[in-house]
Amino acid sequence: MKLQINTSNVVVALVAAGLLLLPLYSQLTGNIFILTLFTRIIIFALAAASLNLIMGYGGMMSFGHAAYLGIGGYAVGILAFEGIGSGFIQWPVALVASALYALVIGALSLRTRGVYFIMITLAFAQMAYYIASGMSRYGGDDGLTIYKRSNFGGLIDLSNRVQFYYLCLGCLFGGIYLIWRIINSRFGLVVQGIRSNEQRMQAIGYHANRYRLVCFVISGTICGLAGALLANNTDFISPAGMYWTRSGELMVMVVFGGMGSLFGPVIGTIFFLLLEELLSQFTEYWALIMGPLLLLIVLFARGGIMGLLGRFNRG
């Protein structure tokens, strides 16, 4: 892939540089709030990027992606609660649990298409939500406080704001790099081909659902990682974090940024969460403004913000 200088690449480079330098700014100005805010944004950007892999590239509209945030988070929370504080155990468990959940849900959901797929992924995520609500040992509806963040020995201290920020940023950049490799690989081309014309791909010899399922599992696993990060960030995990509105927010972030654009979900998440932060300072009805904005983007800018930036190049 040749690197071209165009509006969207410049914006992406600026955003990436901004994210890298943010802790410096925070230290110089003593503004801790912005560091906390952006840690949260980065974690959600990772979740949105994982959703974009199946939504944007795979054509699978999953309306239950928040479930992975919850599963990854609960893996960390429950293990911490049971006295297993090592991140080397917590995080792999979070990833494996998310992958297994994705495997089961995917195998069942991928028998359906379109609206039914959306509905069935939503239904499973709500099931996960109610199961979490029912786990009375782990706080049930009230959630579970995590008293100690994942312990990675002397490697990294998650309680240190700056270290944790860079860990999250590393995960985000790593995740996006991974997705970039995937979408240009043999596997990625097949998945995108299936989105484009499933019948054709079957006719030339591809078992479409097998590829879809693997893509679904990869996406869920990456989102599980975001869940583990999120639990560490908030020191708390509750069923509310996997409610269907959260899944909807993730979809909105992807659509804002631009479906099927590699860096789009990052831009979309920054846009969404900053706007939410800003608007909620003026009114608690911030969704009243967010809603019409989403409508405008869907109506007039199908490619989201990245799509708009792309238009500048063509003049």
Next chain:
Amino acid sequence: MADPLLRVENLVRRFGGILATDNLSLDVIPGELHAIIGPNGAGKTTLISQLTGQLTPNSGTIVFGGRDVTGLPSYERSRLGLARSFQITSLLPNFTAADNVALAAQAHDGHSFRFWGNARKEKPLRDAAQAALTRVGLGARADVPVSELSHGEQRELELAVALATKPQLLLLDEPMAGLGVTESARMVALLKELRKEVTIVLVEHDMEAVFALADRITVLVYGRVIASGDPDAIRHNDEVKRAYLGDQHVVVAHG
């Protein structure tokens, strides 16, 4: 006579009360170009779809290369060497011509669960794609997105995609559909070349093309075979004349 490459026996397919395929039997011998003709609604595309596995027959068997494939899904039949082109062009519109063909080559080159390397830089796949594109006369259009290709070029690309799967049997569903006179002539010339390498089942409305190309012709009416034989026999078959050729009789007489 050699063992048939494809043997269809007593195939039946209903859509509600309509018998789209009515107890149909058919043999395709290796190396031949076997044309299937019939008026609109005779069940030609339905037959092709059952042969490739997009549709499941209600009863009957399909044997390909000595193996019963009646219950096999389309992707497994493709693996066995059965390729089709679609009557209504069915490609990946936002991919380039080369991508379309390379994906077909990739499907038959080991597995595709490779997540890391850049597939567009795999020389063997790209070379295979380029060869298939050149074969159908699209060599210079490799990097053009499908959505920007002309209709005629898309028809040729359909063929290149099918060829890239290295088929033993090529099922062509109206490859001439919607083509102009010159484009049709190019397609006929191309098929004349291809038939030397691969067995072809050709469904086509263009009678001139069919009689110029076919070794054998099977005539379908209402899902039934009413005649099967070499072009001469079909041309002089009274039932075919009555049931199907009718006003096209003149064209056939010239063919």
